[in-house]
Amino acid sequence: MGKEVEKIIADLRAVYRNKADDGPxxxxxxxxxxxxxxxxxFAYAVGSADLVSSDPVAKHLYLFSRAGDLAGAQAIASVISWCHGTAAEAASTAGGPRGRPQVVLDRESRWWRQAGQDGAALAMWGEASWWGDAFREAIPGINKRCAKYRCGSQAYGRVREYVEREAKSLIDNFKHDLESVLVGRYDPGFRARWELRTGTTFAEVSI
Known part of the structure; x- marks a missing residue:
């Protein structure tokens, strides 16, 4: 083995050792x-990210997605309420700048509630590296859901996709704010939301 190769291997070992030292x-x-x-x-960072979040449910969506678990009656109720509200919004609102589907809302069958719950579940757990595929296979398909609720597959799919997209956005934004606090780097958006929520001028010492 040449000295150049040995140096490359040594450098790689140093990179991975330093990465491990950084913690999880x-x-x-x-x-x-x-x-x-x-x-x-981390607990303090969660509180700070929750403070500046655009929606209180974002914290629950993020933590549920990373822990692979649902716990806490109030948190679960908040997520379910958000799912149903967002699904109803999607099912009853004409297409607009946010790409909402135009669907006739059937308040009797309430298929849109199930579509909302499926969408949020897929956002939280459908892309996990070690269980995402299995989870997606475990969720009943659109055709099965529609047969049960007697609704159109196109409408069901659009509402589910809309809620999944909205949930992913909240999860990603919460994670971004969480990382900002943990590493101590704050973009203008974070600073503006902090000042809006607290009524004080932002300063890094405030975090």
């Missing part, structure tokens, strides 16, 4: 904290 990534820390590991820094 943000998502892994979220899961560990959820399951009881003490992490005061």
């Amino acid at each position: 990534d943000f998502d892994a820390r979220a899961g560990a904290w959820w399951w009881g590991q003490t992490d005061d820094e």
